[in-house]
Amino acid sequence: TQLLEQSPQFLSIQEGENLTVYCNSSSVFSSLQWYRQEPGEGPVLLVTVVTGGEVKKLKRLTFQFGDARKDSSLHITAAQPGDTGLYLCAGAVDQKLVFGQGTRLTINP
Amino acid sequence: KAGVTQTPRYLIKTRGQQVTLSCSPISGHRSVSWYQQTPGQGLQFLFEYFSETQRNKGNFPGRFSGRQFSNSRSEMNVSTLELGDSALYLCASSLGGLGTGELFFGEGSRLTVL
Numbered sequence: 001t002q003l004l005e006q007s008p009q010f011l012s013i014q015e016g017e018n019l020t021v022y023c024n025s026s027s028v029f030s031s032l033q034w035y036r037q038e039p040g041e042g043p044v045l046l047v048t049v050v051t052g053g054e055v056k057k058l059k060r061l062t063f064q065f066g067d068a069r070k071d072s073s074l075h076i077t078a079a080q081p082g083d084t085g086l087y088l089c090a091g092a093v094d095q096k097l098v099f100g101q102g103t104r105l106t107i108n109p
Numbered sequence: 110k111a112g113v114t115q116t117p118r119y120l121i122k123t124r125g126q127q128v129t130l131s132c133s134p135i136s137g138h139r140s141v142s143w144y145q146q147t148p149g150q151g152l153q154f155l156f157e158y159f160s161e162t163q164r165n166k167g168n169f170p171g172r173f174s175g176r177q178f179s180n181s182r183s184e185m186n187v188s189t190l191e192l193g194d195s196a197l198y199l200c201a202s203s204l205g206g207l208g209t210g211e212l213f214f215g216e217g218s219r220l221t222v223l
Contacts, residue, residue, distance in 0.1 A: 033212075035212075040216065041214075041216055042113070042199050042201070042214025042215050042216050042217055043152075043199075043212075043214050044214070045211045045212060045213075048210075048211070088151075088152060090152075092207055094165075095157075095164065095165050095206060095207060096154050096157075096165050096167065096207060097142070097154055097207040097212070098154065099144070099151055099152035099153070099154070100151065101150075101151035102151055102152070
């Protein structure tokens with residue numbers, strides 16, 4: 001049973017479009033992280049959100065942590081080909097890190 | 110500052126064999142955690158070591174084991190390999206506990222079991 005459900009699993013859009021990736025759970029997390037992984041490499045941390053309702057912005061990426069700390073979203077504005085990759089959310093619970101299955105994003109020029 | 114180093118990068122084994130993977134964390138990092146990544150199951154937590162002690166363990170059979178040395182380098186071992194063990198094995202190092210800070214991942218060891 002996957003504690004963290006990511007949707008969509010695959011997303012292919014044109015350069016310049018906006019998109020949102022969701023990370024949902026029935027569990028409460030003390031913190032939630034988003035990572036991006038490119039082929040042949042390990043995941044790289046994008047952001048950590050800790051407080052319910054928190055919103056963090058990283059250039060064209062906006063991350064939100066749900067009020068109940070059970071879900072999160074990642075919104076990308078004006079997507080660029082360089083945004084292509086596997087996006088993973090990870091929640092901290094019971095001193096473990098649980099990962100979602102990931103969203104494979106492809107931005108077409 | 111050197112990143113997380115995993116060796117070997119690629120390896121091929123046959124069913125029934127055993128394998129040992131190595132991970133050298135970033136200097137000063139005392140926590141090393143291991144993950145199995147497959148297309149079907151995504152990234153799954155194996156275990157975490159902190160100061161040579163296993164601090165937490167995921168839901169994997171006893172064939173999967175690990176250890177950490179006094180210099181924080183870590184190894185994981187998989188015995189009696191099965192076809193389903195084919196995966197990318199990632200290790201990550203961090204200063205503190207999981208979820209409290211950034212995880213720095215290595216590039217992974219890709220294991221193929223034939």
